[in-house]
Amino acid sequence: MTTTEMREPTFLVLAALADGRKHGYALIAEAAELSDGRVQLKVGTLYAALDRLGEQQLVEGAGDEVVGGRLRRYYRLTDAGAERLEQEAERLASNAASARAKLRGRTASTAATA
């Protein structure tokens, strides 16, 4: 299967699940925290992403609980999901490192011409 670039909400959902199972709203809150409040997932978006990730076997259901009369469905990362998250994190880190190296080069050349 060819690996396509992962969109940020998908990345944040996988990252939010990295340290254990979580239910819907906990995922929304965690994604907001991970992105410093920049990404506020809507419920429709979240469940579409979870459905797609489930089809790709990157996440799976981890039980239902009823709390205060509300159903909370939990999700967890599969091994394949953890591996995919690792790959994406490495890709992003590599891009960030390349960008930083370029910026260092720019700073050095600016200092030399000053």
Next chain:
Amino acid sequence: MSAELERRYRVALDWYPSVWREANADAMLGTLLDEAEATGRDRPALTQTLNLLVFGLRERARTALPASVRDRASALAWGLGAALSAAMFVATEWAPWAGGDRYGLPWKSGGQYGLPLDAAFGPFTSAGAVVLALWVAAFVVGVAGAGTVARWMLAATLPASVALVAFDSQPWAVLRPTSTGLFLLGLLAVYAMQGSPTASRRGRAWMLVAAIGATGFVLPLVFRVASWNVLYDWWIPRMVWGEVVRPLPYLGVLAGVVLIAVIARRYAWAGAALLLGVAPLLCIAAIVVAYGEALTILIGLGVVVMLAILVRQSGYRLVLQRRDGGA
């Protein structure tokens, strides 16, 4: 938490098909109520409701048609829409062969129809140039792999087209292509946006091949318009439209594509061609029923809304599978 809030969320969740609701509605409702509680909300936010509408309808489309058919129909729509837009742009909006002074443009020469001199849109015939250019640019961006940007660009063509038609009768309005042409491009844009061929290399290759094939279909039209030894006037876009989607040749091409796909056992392509075929068929039907501009749009939109309601009510699922035993 009020029962009214829960009721309103349940109504919003009705946009999802029944199969989905049975599996997920309670969990989604729990999440919506958790979120409302955490943010101190006592009525659904408009953005949340719109989000449920969009994803609910998308899920209905997914339920009714498998992704393989939708992605192929989307790729075909991208290709056809881009080729059609490019042809219309060159043949009717730009028309370089018309010369620097737009040979014969009645509104440039104060001509026979008494149109104002400034009715043309800059160097182009009408403001339709914006919609057509946006379509072609969206295709290029999509083929380059930036699917989200491409979809937003395509989405922007929809309000632009509606505005062109809606403000048509205003004294300051600019000229525009026929409403039927804009309607077809609008339908193709919706088709293109409902799949995601831009996400994979194979999907983008389908888009390119579809565009090349469709260009072969519309290119004779450009040459034909260029060869017309007539004064360039307002009815040429209408003639172009008549050239592109005459019912019989169109149905012939559609039937041929479906037949070839079925013989080759490419059932997903057959489904995609049939699905795509509905869009021009709606336009043709609208033209046949009432050869009028505003009426054409209204009838077409009415048919689309009825189809949408049917999809909402039915939740049927089309499943494509190979027969066992290699028969």
